[in-house]
Amino acid sequence: MAARLRENILTMSLGAVSAVTAAFNSLKLNGSYDGFVRRHMDAMMVPTPPGSQSNAAHRGPIFLPWHRAALWELETLLIQADPSIAGLPYWRWEVEGALNAGRPQNSRFWTADYVGTDGDSAQGNRVLNGPFKDWQATIYDNGSRSYTTRSTAGLVRRLGRDPSGSPNLPDQAQVTDALSYTKYDVSPYQYDTNGFRGRIEGWAGGPRMHNLVHRWVGGDMLSGTSPNDPVFWLHHCNVDRLWWSWQTRSTPLRPYAPISPDGPIGQRSGDQLTGLLGTSWTAAAVQDIRNAATLGYSFH
């Protein structure tokens, strides 16, 4: 397996960006992309352990490993679609406010050359330009517990202006705060316990960090089917970069917590990750997915 390199999308050539977005479109066309949307939503609905406030992918220590595994799976399919792709890019959202005079929606990230613009308020906040303009989202139907396809094209975005979202993106100060926590998570390992994971997911001292980015983008990024918008993956790739930065602040790597057999079942280092694509190349347990170097990728 060739080494993968994950880069800041805004430092990549437009040709390289176009290769990535074309690969996203290939996965959307062959149906594999929507499988990622469904698995993310399904994982939301599996209390882990049963009866707790955490689920198989969120609101607990498992949050970072589960998304690292999902990113790795998607990245693998993107590279299979186009072997010229070095790796999944990341969107460094924490600097966008400072780089754009407090108006992160003015970043060139939100242009047709990258991921498309903000939604058009005159057209239901649909994004009708850029590489994903023809996408029809996968919608969860709570009444029938099933999935449907949105009848019309266009992702929904409301950058910083969704009444159900947030007007603010997290900034470097929030990143610095999260990185200052030396424990990955702390007992009793609830969704809002005050360790690195609780701060970066955004419940502890929140709303902040990961949660706040979803809410700032708004629209499709607000719901459990948030992977409908490919920005989801660039956002989570940045979260994964920050976790790796935190992990590598000591040698050996700063450890995950809880370490089996302590901690809630399903959230411990030796527990099986569930609700993923689950191919033969997907790591099986939390402790297997925690080392980016072993998984064959690095960040630039």
Next chain:
Amino acid sequence: MLSRRMLLLGGGTLALSVVFAVTGQLGDTADVDASAGDRDSEFTYRGRRVRLRESRTMVMAGISGRGEVHIERPTANRFYSHLVPFQEFGSSRQLVTTLIDLEDAHLVAL
């Protein structure tokens, strides 16, 4: 300041009005209250009839006779749903009205 117990027990229209004023979520859509006791309540929002059945740890929201929405309640005044999973709400009503807004925006089907 509102006590958690006040919110837990429903607290009456005044308490809910304060919460909504602080969070600013209800907007200008008119609602009709039809309180049905401390733990059950009903209201109408954007043409949907909503019935809330609240317990100490969860809320079941029936919306216009369709499937119920399960709402987690980690504490007395914090409400969470996997349908809008990146935030918590100060009341179950605020959460349900947000879900209805999301349905109208074609982001989720209730």
